[in-house]
Amino acid sequence: MNTQKITQTSVFALLLIVTFSSAVGADQKYPPYPNVWDWVAPQGMENIGLRLETLDDGDVQIVYEDRSKMRDSYRPVFSTKFFDRRQTQRQLLPTSNSIVAGQQSYKAELKNGSVVHGSMGPGLRSNRCYDRLSGGVTIDNQQGRATTVKKLFYLFDKPRIWRVSAACKGMDGPDVFSYRVESIFAEILPLRDDTFLVIDSSHGLVIRFDTKFQTKSILIGRRIFVVGPDFVEKIRGSTQQYADFTDYAELHKALYRNLITTTQEK
DSSP states (O other): OOOHHHHHHHHHHHHHHHHHGGGGOOOOOSSSSOOOOOOEEEEESSSSSEEEEOTSSSSSEEEEEOGGBBBBTEEEEEESSSSSSSSEEEEEEESSSSOOOSSSSSSEOOTSEEEEEEEOOSSOOOGGGGOOOOOEEEOOOTTTTTOOOEEEEEEEEEEEEEEEEEGEEEESSEEEEEEEEEOOOOOOOOOOTEEEEEEEETTTTEEEEESSOOOOOTTTTTEEEEETTHHHHHHHHHSOOBBTBEEEEEEEHHHHHHHHHHHHOO
């Protein structure tokens, strides 16, 4: 028992050394930052529990785990950097140990005083009713400028299936429906030049934006769609919906069609 405990602790300590040793005593390297605007987890990884940490040199450490590869009470945990990606570390961490928490949160203040809000979820509706279209990001601008509100959607390669729970039948449309897009429920990490990172653990990606919510990420319009706050409600109004009933099958068809059309028109 004691030997096993020592082994687990050692593995965890080793992970922390590998992950954060480059942060100690490092000279500041960034900003200015290189032309890097996104990071995507290896193909097939979802719900990877992203933890991000700002290092002393200005880079950002990304720690994530492959929960689909848990074997014999261990899981592989990876460490890389957002800007300098020359090396990715891999360690086996006992499932009984948790990874150190990241610095990201659902609210972050930028150097210019603006405050960026992410969104918690999904799961705000009770009884496990469908709730995967309500995520968004808000920038409370300073100096009297209007608040910026955006909705971010993620496009899957193939349609996915949602099975309506018993308590929600009759309120969410068909008992089973397919969907190609869903909201990004984001956490935020500010950088040192008034840009910030939008962190999406569910889909395994990180995107960098500036205070005008602009980005040079190649994911935009391909995998990620950024739209206005009333985008879904306008589509909802154009389909046959009711105050206490949403046909999510029809809503998703219209949402996907409108997102693709909007991108093609740009």
